[in-house]
Amino acid sequence: MKAVCLISGGMDSSTLAYYARREGYEILALHANYGQRTEAKERSCAQKIASLLEATDFTEIDLRYFENFGASSLTNRNMPVDRFDPARAHLPNTYVPFRNANLLAIATSYAEAKGADAIFIGVQALDYSGYPDCRPAFIDAFRKVIALGTKETTQIELFTPFITMTKTDILWLGKDLRVPYEHTWSCYQNEEKACGTCGSCHFRREAFAAIGEKDPIPYEVD
């Protein structure tokens, strides 16, 4: 059994890859470079995780066309990254338009070309600041697109085991799976020391606090 795992190098996707491996899948790692500020750091984390899991392939895909589109602080370096703000009424500016559909379309092409049986993606509906492309209804609609848009002989299951889990749930699972979180990176802003204030840092730190452990990566704010 082979599974395409989308591995960004963050806490969630690394936990996901460990989970897929325990489920018995041989891992085909797919890492996306979409021109995000922290790409170099994320790539090296993703490579480390893939190598620890003895992934049989590591493919990096270039989605830097998102830079041309602008419209997100993750890919437009002139736009400051929104801090976490629970009172914000609109989407944070880290939203990259329809990014998960792009990732899933590529993962499906890769899976169909390589004869893989499954795709694992670490989307979460709860903690992701309301991004529309993290909703269960979006994922269900995409499953239909996969079934209709691939060859009749192709059977690809799309797994999103974290979709209704909190970051804390994921971290408990990851502890059980012995995920080496020192080799993961979540900050949207920095590559040396995590900023501790962007939405991604906020949720990660909250999760480590909830399980009563210290996050092994360095933070500016500590």
Added chain:
Amino acid sequence: MKAVCLISGGMDSSTLAYYARREGYEILALHANYGQRTEAKERSCAQKIASLLEATDFTEIDLRYFENFGASSLTNRNMPVDRFDPARAHLPNTYVPFRNANLLAIATSYAEAKGADAIFIGVQALDYSGYPDCRPAFIDAFRKVIALGTKETTQIELFTPFITMTKTDILWLGKDLRVPYEHTWSCYQNEEKACGTCGSCHFRREAFAAIGEKDPIPYEVD
């Protein structure tokens, strides 16, 4: 009104862009390089068409990750291109796995980032050798993905005016729209003179024959 038009440089997508312009849309041209053999020729045709239509943007996207996936004679230069064969029981090897989902995901990101109202794609269910990602059911499923995976304030219509048209219908329409077919390219194999034998050449020549006109591009077989 702004529309993202996927312009490959072929006969169909060029006709489509002329159609969208007549419908009153300002054109945002989106051209994909997915490592196909004839890319240089296709790009120059797409640029010419976009400039004739006074497109306000021309964005090229790099989908050469399809080369890494292999599995298609369009992107794997070691695999000979299947000739047209009406008796073939399976998909021709020019099928690029799930390509249209990749194109539509990108087009949606681009449209959402630029505030466009519509996407036009020239897929056809009839003439396209049975590619699964050209079926109306696939397109309908993708419409749902767009609605669910974009912001609530985003409204993007996906138009596929050619989906039930034959190549001959498209050519009649294109004659009416005065599409300059001398600036389009369809051959999967060559860039100097079209081969005349691949599936794409076959359908194009058949259409010109049906309307009783000579295709203005050069062919090896003439």
